[in-house]
Amino acid sequence: MGAEALRLLVVSTPVGALGSGRGGGVELTLASLVAGLLERGHHLTVLAADGSRLPAGCERARLWSCPGVDQPSWQHQRRDSPVVMPAQALLPRLWQRAVGSQAGFDALINLAYDWLPFWLTPQLHTPLLHLVSMGSVAEVMDAVIADVARWDQRRLAFHTRAQADDFELSEAPVLVGNGFDLEAYGFCAAPEPLLGWVGRIAPEKGLEDAARAAALLGRRLAVWGLVEDPAYAAAVEAAVPAGTVDWRGFLPTSELQAELGRCAALLNTPKWNEAFGNVVVEAMACGVPVVAYRRGGPGELVQPGINGLLVPPDDVPALAAAVADAEGLDRQSCRAWVERTCSRAAFAERLERWLLSALGRSPA
Template structure:
């Protein structure tokens, strides 16, 4: 394992870092990539992101990074036609580091990188953002020169399933922006606009469910939990923040039908995709995390805790790690909706003490990742 680093340290040289991921639409990996790119620029490094594009490209470029659009997102053999163009691009860019964050881009990047001159090619780093299916396709993430795990459970998965030596793995939790997620009241103008659009939220203890609409994220369990919670606390109101993925809008229709069948039409509001999630955390009385399988990290947990809002989550995966670190009272047995509702009700009356460790913040992630780069670059063996 590479040595740890203090987050106040800066990289001693200017680096050119190329990050690759499928697209820049929404999601934790995308947001994390854009935030890391911004911090690279702020520290004086050169930042390049290669993806198919998306709604976050404008922000990325406005914050000083260069975006290069390439069709590296499709899970098909046709994507291999991008290997040669990417190799030519990388030779032109003369980057110090290639950092891959997803499997299809990792395959394209590795096939391009391995035919480059070992004496001058960039160093190759991967981040395991998930517990990928165990097969030859996913094993590409282990072919990087060094691998980053975003949580202890992901690191264990990497060692157990891909036999990656621990010396080749560095644990770096996904860091949150301390300026974006800070303890303060929700913005008054924001509140006025929100209550104008959704007057049913005004004056209610808000129970927040953030995350894209997906069957494994737990929106169905949230509705079941809310049905029980409303019987205990009729004054609460549930808010679901997030939209369905392209082509899966039918899942939203299913959730709306379920809401009606449970008698929650007046008690739960779906607000769709939002870019103002920090204010929702600040508005909420409790944030809920109900993924129905072990989640690699669970970014909404530390984000909410950083804003001073308690979180209730199932005791498994990355969400469990974050709560054990910052708010153990929020843990409930996995898949126990009854216990979940009872814990939310309890926290509405409690004096909740929250303390999130520094390793969950972006400056620590950036410094630790730069340290990985520097130690690779200091090692002449390619």
């Protein structure tokens, strides 16, 4: 490590306990952030929902937990929805603990895409920083993020430029990407004739497009993810020939990568502006090329002809037509691209530069 060790409190998402899968990509980001910064010599405490467990590689961090009711996710609200706080809500309890403990830390890092922590930013004595986890989905969130940017944009970091471009910023954004423990992903050189799709089973993820593309090709589509919307999942399955969708459930990384690596290609079909696209990188780490819509974070991660192909958003025939060319790409090139750009060590170094800049410190 090239910098003085920092005492950091990482406040997790108020949607689900760590390890449940309900927090989506934030859980993976938290694991990479905590493990990577621990490896660089910093001291971390994680504050999360009751029932949470620290991911592998994060065992040296402290874990604090709070009881409470999950916060409604903004990605399932209307753009003009107001801020909602359920009775016995987890979100204010997390931040009551964080605010009360702030004196013991050099900085607080918020991973939740919620109004309250952004609003609190100028109120705290200890610097509160935000790794913004989504693009623009609600007017009230756009406004509070813009307020923080005007007050001190150093407090904000984003995963990709496509995500940052959603917001009203006063200067060039800090982009940190994301990071992965690449030892947890095995390379598979000899796949099966199987297409894959990974994500929460919810409308904004666009599973129906991947299923339709697989049906056009007469191929089986393996689907991994937490079923957030059972009615939507049933409608997707009913719209394609029986046997097209092969439901594999939500799996921890160790099990997911072993199955995902056997896919000939991954289809990525979000209907919204994904902030990053963790599953895209997870597939590439296994050697699986990706066919994705040219939208949001995946549109920056997929390098056409190297690790996958991009097609116009919502164009299912184009999605299906690109599969054959994607399957012909060098799978080792997919893995090599991830090793160059998305390792956990590289992510931690980018995070450290952001933290030190926001705190007005310099590396030793």
